[in-house]
Amino acid sequence: MYLDRSYSLMRKKRVLICGAGAAGLTAAIFSAENGADVTILERTDKAGKKILMSGGTRCNVLPVVMKYDDYHTSSSTNRMRNIFKSWSLEECIHWFKEDIGLEMDCEVETNKWFPKSNSAKEVRNLLVKKALSVGVKIIYNCALQRLEKRGQIWRVHSSDDRFFDGDAIIMATGGLSVPTIGTDGMGHKALKLIGINHTLLYAALTPLTTNDSALTSLSGISLNVEIDVYIDNKKYTTATRNGFLFTHRGFSGPSILDISHLAVTQLDQNKPLPEFRVNWNGMSREEWDRILQSEKGLVRNIVAKELPARLADLLCKRANISEKYCHELKKEKRKKLLTLLTQFPLPVSGHEGYKKAEVTGGGIPLESVDTSSLELTSLPGIYLCGEILDLFGRIGGFNFYWAWVTGRLAGLKSSISDE
Numbered sequence: 001m002y003l004d005r006s007y008s009l010m011r012k013k014r015v016l017i018c019g020a021g022a023a024g025l026t027a028a029i030f031s032a033e034n035g036a037d038v039t040i041l042e043r044t045d046k047a048g049k050k051i052l053m054s055g056g057t058r059c060n061v062l063p064v065v066m067k068y069d070d071y072h073t074s075s076s077t078n079r080m081r082n083i084f085k086s087w088s089l090e091e092c093i094h095w096f097k098e099d100i101g102l103e104m105d106c107e108v109e110t111n112k113w114f115p116k117s118n119s120a121k122e123v124r125n126l127l128v129k130k131a132l133s134v135g136v137k138i139i140y141n142c143a144l145q146r147l148e149k150r151g152q153i154w155r156v157h158s159s160d161d162r163f164f165d166g167d168a169i170i171m172a173t174g175g176l177s178v179p180t181i182g183t184d185g186m187g188h189k190a191l192k193l194i195g196i197n198h199t200l201l202y203a204a205l206t207p208l209t210t211n212d213s214a215l216t217s218l219s220g221i222s223l224n225v226e227i228d229v230y231i232d233n234k235k236y237t238t239a240t241r242n243g244f245l246f247t248h249r250g251f252s253g254p255s256i257l258d259i260s261h262l263a264v265t266q267l268d269q270n271k272p273l274p275e276f277r278v279n280w281n282g283m284s285r286e287e288w289d290r291i292l293q294s295e296k297g298l299v300r301n302i303v304a305k306e307l308p309a310r311l312a313d314l315l316c317k318r319a320n321i322s323e324k325y326c327h328e329l330k331k332e333k334r335k336k337l338l339t340l341l342t343q344f345p346l347p348v349s350g351h352e353g354y355k356k357a358e359v360t361g362g363g364i365p366l367e368s369v370d371t372s373s374l375e376l377t378s379l380p381g382i383y384l385c386g387e388i389l390d391l392f393g394r395i396g397g398f399n400f401y402w403a404w405v406t407g408r409l410a411g412l413k414s415s416i417s418d419e
């Protein structure tokens, strides 16, 4: 209590936040609630454009359970853990429900939290409302171009030749994904100009493409699959029983998006694409074999009992099986079909890049910040939060959780007065 009053007697700390996305809005709320005079500079005409498009406009606010291996970073995983420990999932859920006033429902089948209203707009609007209610000012159509240290203060120069002075700056400019809505890496560039380098950046959670027209003709079919990923003939990882979607250009759905960065990074380094081998319904080769050897019907019908009919047709065609009864299947053809059912070599030709990527892989290494405050160790007064940092999560609310956690930490710590 005594501390709080003594803060209010001091000059308010001026905190400038670049970017009014998920992380920037959260940082603004915590910073202003902690007594700072907060202004957000947002390059577009709206706050939280990515929140609006998230989760198919339903906004998957948070995951129900989180494990550290749901995240990818080339930085120290201990640093990542320290940052996450600053705010538990339960505390974050509580904040949304009690402080932000968002009613949420947990979707049991997918382990995801969504707003009860299924409206991403509600999430964005409540965050903006909360920020404004605690005194945050938002200046729209104002793009950070360059940062300059002037004595004790930091100056933000905008692209239209304005400048803004702050005692602390929070960089919440996001990554490079979906550049058409304002995120094109300008924040990374501004940091580079003052000596803060980022790791290799790459599109992540992006759909994969194919030149196989028979597969793109299955566009719209979705199912739960398992995908083994091989790099240099060695099994690298398995994406287990998760949504897979045929699109008119290739493949998408959580199972593909979660492993897409492996294709992106291989191609970016001029290396061969990984091999993606799909098991179409998670049944083992032995289980399928038992079915094919014991059933009496047409092969195609037996396969179509377990898989979408059009996919069953395609797999039978590729195994050169035409109108055959199971008992007529020669061993060689049965073996070929078993491989196509459980280890289908997905003919990936490329990816959709940043245009469709949900996030950016890589960023400012976690080694560059003090993990208890997210302040740059080499440039005190500058704090980082959200996607600009070297970390991304898989599909399921994990990326927003990172944005909320880091936004809160940067907001709280940037507002503490040094006086």
Ligand SMILES: Cc1cc2nc3c(=O)[nH]c(=O)nc-3n(C[C@H](O)[C@H](O)[C@H](O)COP(=O)(O)OP(=O)(O)OC[C@H]3O[C@@H](n4cnc5c(N)ncnc54)[C@H](O)[C@@H]3O)c2cc1C
Pocket: 018, 019, 020, 021, 022, 023, 024, 041, 042, 043, 044, 046, 047, 048, 049, 050, 051, 053, 054, 055, 056, 059, 060, 061, 062, 142, 143, 144, 145, 172, 173, 174, 175, 177, 178, 181, 182, 183, 184, 185, 186, 187, 357, 358, 359, 385, 386, 387, 388, 396, 397, 398, 399, 400, 401, 403
């Ligand atoms: C289609 C789509 C769906 C998604 N769905 C989900 C989901 O359901 N759940 C989930 O957890 N994650 C989801 N994500 C990922 C999630 O949106 C991001 O992880 C999250 O938005 C990152 O927050 P951020 O605040 O760091 O960056 P952003 O939300 O990208 O915000 C950055 C802000 O900075 C502004 N900006 C950029 N440059 C400048 C500059 N130079 N000056 C001033 N302002 C600048 C931008 O305009 C933007 O407002 C989705 C992403 C996409 C693209």
